[in-house]
Amino acid sequence: MARPWSYGQFCPVAQAAEVIAERGTPLILRELLLGSRRFNDLQRGVPLMPPATLAQRLKELQRSKLMERREGEYRLTAGGRALKPIVDALGQWGQRYAWRDLGPRDLDPSFLMWDVRRWMVLGATPRRRVVILFHFPDAPSGKRSWWLVAERPQVDLCLKPPGYEVDLTVVSDVETMVEVWRGGLDADRAIGSGRIRFEGARELSRSFVKWMGLSTFAAAGAGPRPARAPTP
Numbered sequence: 001m002a003r004p005w006s007y008g009q010f011c012p013v014a015q016a017a018e019v020i021a022e023r024g025t026p027l028i029l030r031e032l033l034l035g036s037r038r039f040n041d042l043q044r045g046v047p048l049m050p051p052a053t054l055a056q057r058l059k060e061l062q063r064s065k066l067m068e069r070r071e072g073e074y075r076l077t078a079g080g081r082a083l084k085p086i087v088d089a090l091g092q093w094g095q096r097y098a099w100r101d102l103g104p105r106d107l108d109p110s111f112l113m114w115d116v117r118r119w120m121v122l123g124a125t126p127r128r129r130v131v132i133l134f135h136f137p138d139a140p141s142g143k144r145s146w147w148l149v150a151e152r153p154q155v156d157l158c159l160k161p162p163g164y165e166v167d168l169t170v171v172s173d174v175e176t177m178v179e180v181w182r183g184g185l186d187a188d189r190a191i192g193s194g195r196i197r198f199e200g201a202r203e204l205s206r207s208f209v210k211w212m213g214l215s216t217f218a219a220a221g222a223g224p225r226p227a228r229a230p231t232p
Helices: 011-022 025-033 039-045 051-062 084-097 109-118 174-180 189-191 202-206 207-212
Strands: 067-070 071-074 130-135 145-151 156-159 168-172 197-199
Touching: 011 025, 025 039, 025 051, 025 071, 025 084, 039 051, 039 109, 109 145, 109 156, 109 174, 145 189, 168 174, 174 189, 174 197, 189 197, 189 207, 197 202, 202 207
Parallel strands: 130 168
Antiparallel strands: 067 071, 130 145, 145 156, 168 197
16 A cells, blocks of 8 residues: 555564554544544544544545444454554553653643543442533633533533533542543542542542542553753
């Protein structure tokens, strides 16, 4: 298959990199491996990627025979599914060795809540519909309030009130919740210091650490914090 550019090497590392190392492609593969099938769901996993770029990357994955589209859904081929241990290892390496302080551009509540929805532990919630409102006062307008509607076996994420009574409101700044999510800050410590606050059902607030879950890479452990430059 001809490509618009090439490393010009027969090395398998170079040939694989031509297919999967293009900017944004590993994130799309991550989303596909985690079960996203439709364009809108894929876009929620890469919210800063322009739709046109996402569409182009998906076409490239199809041309590389790593993915196919059937009945409006994107599905990985055997070759695409075989990338799972590579993507997992990349995330584990990043958690341990690419750990860095986050800047404002990294603190995207859209992706945070999409991931929280994905890994919410339904077995730790009551056997009924549960509505949890996450409120981030410091987030940009339009991204401050997110509703999780958990009704086994699925969890829906809403940016507008879903029309059900809220059982629990979780209030935090975005950075605190991201640090808890990626394993850099202990949730109980964040709660004890008031960085995470609750309003509503005590049953859900007490079990927050159980149903919230953590990033799939949090177990890899955070790497050493980068040294800060001394203050002049």
